[in-house]
Amino acid sequence: MLKKIVGAAAASVLLIYIGFAITAPKSVDPEQYLALANAYDVRIVRDAYGVPHIFGARDVDVAFGLAVAHSEDDFATIQDVLLATRGKLATLHGPKAAKTDYLIQFMRVWDVVNAGYETRVSAKARAHAEAYADGINFYAAEHPGNIAANFLPVTGKDIVAGYTFKTPLFYGFDQDVAAVAEGRYGTGLDKLALLIPTDAPQPDIGSQGIALAPSRTDDGFTRLLVNSHQPLTGPVAWYEARVKSEEGWDMAGSTFPGSPLIIHGHGPTLGWANTVNKPDLVDVYALTINPDNENQYLLDGTWHDLEVRDAAINVTFFGPIRWTFHEPLYFSAHGPVFKTAKGAFAMRWAGMGEVDTLDLMLGLNKARTQEDFEAALALGTMPSINYIYADKDGNIAHYYNAMLPKRLEGVNWQGLLPGDRSDLIWTEYYPFEKVPRTVNPPSGFVYNANNSPYEATTGPGGASRADFPATMGVETHMTNRALRIREIFGRDTSISREELHAYKYDNSYDKNSVTGKAISAILQFDFVEGSDQKKGQKILESWDMSTGVNNRAAALAVLTTQPLVMANMQHKPAPDLQVTYHAALALLKKHFGRLDPEWGSVNRLVRGDKNLPVAGAPDVLRAIYADFNEEAGHLEARAGDSYIMFVEWSPSGAVSSRSVHNFGSATLDKNSPHYSDQVPMFAAESDRKLPLDMAALEAEKTNERHIGRGH
Numbered sequence: 192m193l194k195k196i197v198g199a200a201a202a203s204v205l206l207i208y209i210g211f212a213i214t215a216p217k218s219v220d221p222e223q224y225l226a227l228a229n230a231y232d233v234r235i236v237r238d239a240y241g242v243p244h245i246f247g248a249r250d251v252d253v254a255f256g257l258a259v260a261h262s263e264d265d266f267a268t269i270q271d272v273l274l275a276t277r278g279k280l281a282t283l284h285g286p287k288a289a290k291t292d293y294l295i296q297f298m299r300v301w302d303v304v305n306a307g308y309e310t311r312v313s314a315k316a317r318a319h320a321e322a323y324a325d326g327i328n329f330y331a332a333e334h335p336g337n338i339a340a341n342f343l344p345v346t347g348k349d350i351v352a353g354y355t356f357k358t359p360l361f362y363g364f365d366q367d368v369a370a371v372a373e374g375r376y377g378t379g380l381d382k383l384a385l386l387i388p389t390d391a392p393q394p395d396i397g398s399q400g401i402a403l404a405p406s407r408t409d410d411g412f413t414r415l416l417v418n419s420h421q422p423l424t425g426p427v428a429w430y431e432a433r434v435k436s437e438e439g440w441d442m443a444g445s446t447f448p449g450s451p452l453i454i455h456g457h458g459p460t461l462g463w464a465n466t467v468n469k470p471d472l473v474d475v476y477a478l479t480i481n482p483d484n485e486n487q488y489l490l491d492g493t494w495h496d497l498e499v500r501d502a503a504i505n506v507t508f509f510g511p512i513r514w515t516f517h518e519p520l521y522f523s524a525h526g527p528v529f530k531t532a533k534g535a536f537a538m539r540w541a542g543m544g545e546v547d548t549l550d551l552m553l554g555l556n557k558a559r560t561q562e563d564f565e566a567a568l569a570l571g572t573m574p575s576i577n578y579i580y581a582d583k584d585g586n587i588a589h590y591y592n593a594m595l596p597k598r599l600e601g602v603n604w605q606g607l608l609p610g611d612r613s614d615l616i617w618t619e620y621y622p623f624e625k626v627p628r629t630v631n632p633p634s635g636f637v638y639n640a641n642n643s644p645y646e647a648t649t650g651p652g653g654a655s656r657a658d659f660p661a662t663m664g665v666e667t668h669m670t671n672r673a674l675r676i677r678e679i680f681g682r683d684t685s686i687s688r689e690e691l692h693a694y695k696y697d698n699s700y701d702k703n704s705v706t707g708k709a710i711s712a713i714l715q716f717d718f719v720e721g722s723d724q725k726k727g728q729k730i731l732e733s734w735d736m737s738t739g740v741n742n743r744a745a746a747l748a749v750l751t752t753q754p755l756v757m758a759n760m761q762h763k764p765a766p767d768l769q770v771t772y773h774a775a776l777a778l779l780k781k782h783f784g785r786l787d788p789e790w791g792s793v794n795r796l797v798r799g800d801k802n803l804p805v806a807g808a809p810d811v812l813r814a815i816y817a818d819f820n821e822e823a824g825h826l827e828a829r830a831g832d833s834y835i836m837f838v839e840w841s842p843s844g845a846v847s848s849r850s851v852h853n854f855g856s857a858t859l860d861k862n863s864p865h866y867s868d869q870v871p872m873f874a875a876e877s878d879r880k881l882p883l884d885m886a887a888l889e890a891e892k893t894n895e896r897h898i899g900r901g902h
Contacts, residue, residue, distance in 0.1 A: 221343055224332035227325045231255040232899035238882055239891040241856040241865030244433040250315075251322035252899070253436045254451050258326025259898060261430055264865075265448055265858035266330060266337055272426045272449040273327075273345060276300070276353045281506040282513070283339045289504050289516070294368065295356060296502045296520060297527050298543070304352045307546035312351055316549045320347035323451035329898070353449050354548035359472075362575040362593075364540050367473045371538060374531045397760070397814050397831065399640040399672055400464025400579030401680065401691075402587035405842065407635030409687040415581040416695055417444065417455050417464040417836035420814045422829065423853050429834035431852055433881070442556050443848060443881055445834040451549075452556045457838045459846055460559050461582035466639045468577045470593050471664025472541035474617075476525045476610035480535050488523055488535065489611045498522040525616050537610055541594040541620070542574030561586045568592055569623040577639045583844040589637040591627040591644035591654065591665070594620045598662040605664075627654035627665060636680055640812075642666075642673035649681040670760070671704035671810040692837065696876045698738040698806045698813040705759045706752040706810070707736065709768055713751065716769065723776045723786065730787050738808040740791030747786055749794075749808045750775035756809045757816075782824040796874045797827045798854050798867040803874040807832065813876070828853075835878065851878040 233247045233256030243260035247253040262269055274280045278295035280288035295301070308317065324345040331338050331345075359365075369375075397420035405411045422428050429445040434453060444456015455465045481487035487494040500520040507513050521528035525537035547570070554567025561582055568578065568590055578590040596617040598604055608615055627644040629637050632652025639647060643666055645656045659665060678701065679694050680686070686694075700706040710731055718724035727747055734744035751772045758765045779786050783793070791804025794817060805828060807813030814831035836850040851873050857863035872878065882888040 221328070221332040221335045221338055224325075224328040224344065227329045227332075228255075228899045228902075230325070230899075231322065232902075233259070233897070235260050235896045235898070236888055236892050237856075237894040238888060239893060240852075240868060240879065241863070241893060242431045242433065243856070244435070244882075244888055246435050248437045250436045250438050250440045251318050253434045253440060254319050254322040255326040255329070256898065257432060257434055257446075257451060258323045259330050260432065261446075261448065262327055262330035264856055264860070265430065266327075266334070267859055268426055268428075268448040269327060270337075270339055270342055272353065272447075273349050274339065274342065275426070276349055276356050276449070279341065279505065281504060282341065283507065285507055289506055292504050293502055293518070294365065296500075297368065298356065298359075299522075299527070300352050300356045303355050303544050303546050304348050308348055308351060311547050313547070313550050316351075316547065316553055317347050319451055319553060320350035320549060323347075323350055350449065350451055351546060351549055354552075355542075355546055358545070358548060358574045358576075359540055359542045361467050362469045362472050362541075364473055367475070367540075368538065371475060371536050372529050372531070374533050397641055397670070397672065397810065397816075398464075398466035399638065399676065399812065399814075400466055400577070400589075401638045401676065401695075402464075402579050402581040402589075402636070403686055403691070404581075404587045404631070404635035405585045407684065407686055409685045409690075411842045412688070413581050413583065413585050413587070413840045414686075414688070414691055415457065415462050415464065415579070415838040416691065417457075417462070417834075417838065418695060418832070419455065419465055419834065420816075420831045421833045423833055424858065428858070429852065430858065431834060431850065431856060433883070439557055439559075443850075443883065444836065445852075452552055454552070456836060457846065457848060458556075458559070459583075460844070461561070461564060461580065462838045463555070463564070463581075464579040466577040466579070466641055468575050468591060468593060468639075468641070468644070469666060470575065470595060471604065472575060472593065472596070474525075474539045474596075474604065474608055474615075476523075476537040476539070476608045476615070478523060478525075478528065478535040478537055478610040485530075486521070488528075488537075490524060491611070491613050495524065497528060523610070524613065525610060535610075539616065540574075541596060545572055545574065545594075548572045561588070565590075565623070571620060571623055577644070579637060579639055581838070581840075583840040583846065585840075586631055587635070587637050588628060588630040589639055589644065589647040591647075592623075593626060595626060595663045595665075596620055600660070600662060602662075604662055621663065627659060629653040638673070638676045638680065640670050640672035640676055642669045646673060646677065649677060671701050671706065671756075672812050672814070674701035674704060675699065675812055688837075688839065694812070695835070695837075696806070696813045698808065698811045700736045700738075700808075700811060702736065704810070705756050706748070709752045709755050710734065710736075710748060712768055713772055723780065724773070727772070727776050727786055738790055738794075738811060738813070739806050740789065740794075740804045742790045743787040745790035745808070746779060746783075746788050746793045747775055749790075750778060753809050760810065778819070792825070794826045795823075795828070796853070796870060797823075798870045799861055801867050801870045803870060805874045806876070832873075837878065847883065848881045849878040850881055 231252045233252045236244045245253050245256040275291050278292040281292050327345045399418045401416040403414040431445045433443040435441045441458050442453035444453040446454045479489040481494050486497045502518045502520045504516045523537045526539040528537045551570045551572045558564040575593045580588040597619040629647040632648040634648045634650045637648050647653050730744045738745040754766045754771045796803050796805040807815035815828050816830040817826035817828045820827050833853045838848040852869045853873050855865040855869045857865040
């Protein structure tokens, strides 16, 4: 019997049901893991907003403490993340999670981790991962009622496997897989056809980072804006923490559930922001299948056998009822293969077979100089992600980090590739020094907002498109946010602390953006005088392109153009502008009784009992991505601006920072004061100073806990 399994993270797959069992899932007594604390000694101090500041003599003590603190605030998400990494999420969440479990096997995540954990991951990184895993196990021992069957024990391999699995998703690998598996990729289609989103939540839909050298500030300070745009909840939502060991691990910033370190933020001497970059990192090959043997493909004139494996997906349906679905997995010399109605297609991607990304991340967390930072990036184990860098000595940089394949020249790598040529199966990447970067440009200013690395500053000193081969597949587009940064920052040669803050919260569209061009097009339409369409034109004609809470034209403008903006960001065909315009008019009339309500009455930040107006919109610097809640009758922010950090170093090298989180540190505990205590501050575009020294922390601490030896 054939059955389609519907899930939420990757490729659609047709799985064959062969049997089921009613079983009582095996469980492990978690109490045994209480003893793990004896190997560590950690102090967790929570500040006025419940943010954990974690201290220990060793890095592993702090890693253990980070896992405990994060589990206290969001264990359910950490558990989901690790079950997904194992390919076992459907055992907890049923059929909707089966695609994720299939993708793990398709990518051979655990083959890679089992083969390379002891030999390719450094002993230090393994110890770090294992300490973090121990912290999760310890939390589970303290809270046994929250643990899914077969979840324990968490291991260091689970933590390392998370990077092997998740990092390619940030450049859209799962979208490519879905398009091939669903037969949406055929001969003659280029790669833009692949980038049609699945129903899965995307890891990142924007971001920006900005660094200012002393020459560009009014007081000689070096300044850094950390401003990634993520979903506000879930597996890639930001969690704020500060970590400090006596071995030199000293970072403040934010991380994801299941990550044993700080992903972006700052230390005492340097810091960085991350933004997603999406170069061409996936290739699809059309295989020629032997007409006499469906499991052979042609390569260099010779028939080769496909490797065939079984993907067994365990799915829980009702209580103890578990069904097992099976689907064959195929592999060629290129990589994993899908057999579809359009043919057999093999896939190859940047980061396949990668297992030691954690070493790179630890190198960044421990870096103290620009040389240290570049040495970590030079490990070349992070498949993509931009880094916007600043340090106490006034150095700034944009590193277009990516594992860019060394591809054969003279081939259209944007199209479907012939699968019968081994010379098209690339095996090497360009080294770090050959990848685009902009370091200490004369302008004293670098930025990225998911735009081309060839536009990273104003004036000379940036990376030049002419210096890099087209086969790298480096993107060349500009987002609205990039256009606004170039305009606003480009004209101000002496930027103050207050101006940086104000510029970050700019909520306007550039006239040359997708939104600007769409509004211009609407104004050219011929509508009947007195109609809602004509009235809407007059509203849009008066619009100043901004999205402040009191703006009365923004609602119609944003609701009309948001579908086009999102389609452009996701490389999806744009919907008909007249259709979206008419839909926006109808929605506003139905829910607000007028075509020009204040934007703040439409655009809301909702958390628990807090429901506040918020400025901003898709692809503006005050980035707010919202879904319309029909029952409530307004938009609710779901992604975009989330964790925001302003960092600065004085001329003497002293560091300070301010931050704000979209909700608060208590991700799941609705009874905690920190479930939504930062919502008013976030909606008001404000922030708070981080207590980086012990005296400041002691003055505002709300809780303190010691775990481990002697406690």
